Amino acid sequence: MNYLVTGSAGFIGFHVCNYLCQKYKKSKIIGVDNINNFYSIKLKKKRLQQLKKFKNFQFNKIDLTNKNKLEKVFKKNKIKTVIHLAAQAGVRESLKMPDSYFKSNFIGFLNIISLSNNNKVKKFIFASSSSVYGDKKKFPLLENIKINPKNIYSASKKINEDIAKDFSHISKMKILGLRFFTIYGIHGRPDMFIFKFLNSLFNKKKFYLFNKGNHHRDYTHIDDVVKIILGLIKKNIKDNFYIFNVCSKKTVPINKLVKLISDKVKTKPLLIYRKRNKIEVLKTHGDNRKILKFLNLKIEKKIFIELPKIIDWYKKNRIWQIKN
Ligand SMILES: NC(=O)c1ccc[n+]([C@@H]2O[C@H](COP(=O)([O-])OP(=O)(O)OC[C@H]3O[C@@H](n4cnc5c(N)ncnc54)[C@H](O)[C@@H]3O)[C@@H](O)[C@H]2O)c1
Numbered sequence: 001m002n003y004l005v006t007g008s009a010g011f012i013g014f015h016v017c018n019y020l021c022q023k024y025k026k027s028k029i030i031g032v033d034n035i036n037n038f039y040s041i042k043l044k045k046k047r048l049q050q051l052k053k054f055k056n057f058q059f060n061k062i063d064l065t066n067k068n069k070l071e072k073v074f075k076k077n078k079i080k081t082v083i084h085l086a087a088q089a090g091v092r093e094s095l096k097m098p099d100s101y102f103k104s105n106f107i108g109f110l111n112i113i114s115l116s117n118n119n120k121v122k123k124f125i126f127a128s129s130s131s132v133y134g135d136k137k138k139f140p141l142l143e144n145i146k147i148n149p150k151n152i153y154s155a156s157k158k159i160n161e162d163i164a165k166d167f168s169h170i171s172k173m174k175i176l177g178l179r180f181f182t183i184y185g186i187h188g189r190p191d192m193f194i195f196k197f198l199n200s201l202f203n204k205k206k207f208y209l210f211n212k213g214n215h216h217r218d219y220t221h222i223d224d225v226v227k228i229i230l231g232l233i234k235k236n237i238k239d240n241f242y243i244f245n246v247c248s249k250k251t252v253p254i255n256k257l258v259k260l261i262s263d264k265v266k267t268k269p270l271l272i273y274r275k276r277n278k279i280e281v282l283k284t285h286g287d288n289r290k291i292l293k294f295l296n297l298k299i300e301k302k303i304f305i306e307l308p309k310i311i312d313w314y315k316k317n318r319i320w321q322i323k324n
Pocket residue numbers: 006007008009010011012013032033034035036038044062063064065084085086087088089090103104108127128129130179180181182183184189
């Protein structure tokens with residue numbers, strides 16, 4: 001039984017592959033990524049270097065919009081499970097480079113889901129995002145409330161969910177969409193708050209803080225995410241289509257993280273205050289009872305305990321974070 005992981009050079013894809021390679025030694029773990037330059041390519045290559053040490057890992061540098069090349073991967077390998085994590089991520093950039101979101105998140109998604117269906121994949125797990133909810137007043141957010149994306153990135157994730165639901169009516173695949181809430185951990189993304197802020201502190205650069213850091217995020221540790229994905233891979237699934245929140249059900253104000261990280265690093269940040277960025281939601285705080293009950297799991301990691309370990313990792317690896 002072989003696994004295809006798209007976005008394998010990315011943050012979540014790397015951790016998923018790393019785990020699968022160790023857990024399923026007799027299976028092939030096939031990674032696909034276009035290694036784009038959205039953030040440091042050095043970091044992506046560093047992650048791949050680590051994965052290539054596993055004998056059962058195979059990497060293919062392919063853009064998801066290249067359906068022919070992607071199809072060859074399916075024809076060459078008997079793939080039973082697809083974990084689709086490749087996407088143009090990031091909310092702020094989605095207005096600056098909408099084409100990239102259209103290509104990767106729309107065309108790319110259609111290619112991978114239709115090839116999975118045509119090649120008799122059994123399970124198709126894909127990344128959606130908490131951003132599909134938009135601004136809400138009542139928390140924690142449940143999967144069945146009305147969603148209201150407010151930028152191109154989150155709209156692309158909503159479209160993925162819609163397309164996936166459509167496929168589930170005609171396909172034998174079990175299709176599972178995961179609404180990730182701010183995932184953090186080592187090897188994390190330099191464009192996201194924790195590493196972006198660390199980069200500004202260590203390089204003594206200005207940090208633009210929107211809305212005085214008065215927005216909240218439901219930080220979810222990568223180890224909990226990997227555990228959930230593994231649980232879904234193993235589980236015998238009844239229905240054809242599911243949407244799950246993947247979150248810690250705890251929300252943290254960004255200004256609290258600003259203080260905590262600056263204190264830990266013992267450096268005063270060079271904060272430049274900016275008014276609220278309207279395309280970003282004010283608060284994310286998800287309800288995770290559906291997925292935890294489904295898999296009989298618990299969320300184990302707490303951000304305030306994990307942060308010092310991440311800062312230590314950053315100190316040893318910060319060279320990889322800098323954009324080439
Ligand atoms: N990290 C988070 O907090 C978070 C939150 C919500 C949703 N998500 C979603 O989870 C998934 C993984 O996120 P991540 O944080 O690992 O992001 P990431 O940017 O680190 O990883 C995505 C990878 O996909 C690759 N990619 C992009 N477009 C591609 C294309 N057209 N063809 C092939 N490869 C392509 C990139 O090179 C990158 O390595 C994404 O779908 C993202 O939208 C992440």
